[in-house]
Amino acid sequence: MHTVPDGVEVVASRDAARRLQRPPLLVVDAVTDFLDTHGVGRGPIAWQRIGDGQSNLTYLIERGGDRVVLRRGPRPPLPRSTHDMLREARIQRLLRGHGVPVPEIVAVCEDDAVLGVPFYLMSHVEGTVVTGTIPSHLSSLDQRGATSAAVVDTLVALHRIDVTEGELASLGSPDGYLQRQVARFSGLWEVNTSRDLPAVERIGDWLGRNLPASQAAAVVHGDYRMGNLMFAPQAPARVRAVLDWEMATLGDPLADLGYLTATYSEAGAPATPLELTPVTRAPGYLTRCQLAQRYRSHTELDLTALPWYQTLALWKAAIFCEAIYTRWRRGERPDDTDFGPSLETGVPRLLETAAQYAGLIATPRA
Incomplete structure (x- = not known):
């Protein structure tokens, strides 16, 4: 797990993000404010990029003992229809109601001003993904x-x-x-x-x-x-x-x-x-x-x-x-x-x- 540094992928503040030629993927103070609004943890956050996705991006976020997963689309400009986080979150909420094993949706952000694209938070599920090594x-x-x-x-x-x-x-x-x-x-x-x-x-x-x-x-x-x-x-x-x-x-x-x-x-x-x-x-x-x-x-x-x-x-x-x-x-x-x-x-x-x-x-x- 990384503590949060400044950099191309993750920056500490909105001001730092505005100074970059390419927008970052995570802005720490913006994410922290969003977590505060939805009562997720307390204190500083730590992050880790997870998954093998080639389009949408997924991060494990830890804060004060709480763990959630943030999922967002890639950096713009790309057609939003192919990376519709709001629709993806809605589908999971509906399917969870039908007994499909999907993570619980914790919160959805429709405001592009927070990270440049919509995103959502879902519960962290303890488990194993089978890829290149047999568990x-x-x-x-x-x-x-x-x-x-x-x-x-x-x-x-x-x-x-x-x-x-x-x-x-x-x-x-x-x-x-x-x-x-x-x-x-x-x-x-x-x-x-x-x-x-x-x-x-x-x-x-x-x-x-x-x-x-x-x-x-x-x-x-x-x-x-x-x-x-x-x-x-x-x-x-x-x-x-x-x-x-x-x-x-x-x-x-x-x-x-x-x-x-x-x-x-x-x-x-x-x-x-x-x-x-x-x-x-x-x-x-x-x-x-x-x-x-x-x-x-x-x-x-x-x-x-x-x-x-x-x-x-x-x-x-x-x-x-x-x-x-x-x-x-x-x-x-x-x-x-x-x-x-x-x-x-x-x-x-x-x-x-x-x-x-x-x-x-x-x-x-x-």
Whole structure:
């Protein structure tokens, strides 16, 4: 945990923030005043950046024995629609009321004057996020399998929520969701790239020509993967919180299953930039096929078209990652020395894998 220094990321005061060419991400006196207003702790604060997000940013804030998590969008200027903290907080409040394991929303700040963008505070959940290291309490072969199973079972529970009535129904229209996704991301490519990758248009055309009929309507998380789940700090494997709801909406539940399985690390599969929990390549974890089979056994949805949803997931991810790569090339991500430059080859790899799911190119034999 860092005590709060002056610097590019965090400054002590609003006056210091005004003197910077690039706005900071945290302004200590502004955050302190906001905590005072909402009765969170007393005394000085300490902060630590947490999570692996490439867009929205998350900080653990400690103050006088109290711990909360602050979540905000990136530095402006960026389209607010893609980093809507107010909507994200509202979604979590609604889902918590339906029994979904999400952190409690403590306070929401709509005033841009505080940090330059809206943000919210949520409760800190004690637990473990599984990424590059297998937690010791989940390391046995049985617990590895249980961890994978818990990922699927939590998704099934989310997709079972009735979205036809109440406030959840106001989150969007599930009708035409897949068609809108293809159209929206096709348009995003041209404004977010500075290079020619013909596979984007080719895959987009294939998706548009082969739209499956949605079998159900559900809350779609939009970035559902093991790395966005918080597991209990002791065995057995149990999901305590689902995180990062920035892309959630109402739509086709198989979009989440397609993303989960297409981005899930599996022994023998080629790596992509979305391999954020590589430990599932180890023995004991369920395979992609087993994840899908478990989901189907609990929902009875027909998974014949799952490769279409997997193609959509990786194609969208390639377009999103290309936006990050373009910002890095323009010098808009000066602190990014790893992820941004890796996307020069990473985006084409995503497109290649998407094309394999679509059957547009042959899948290499293992």
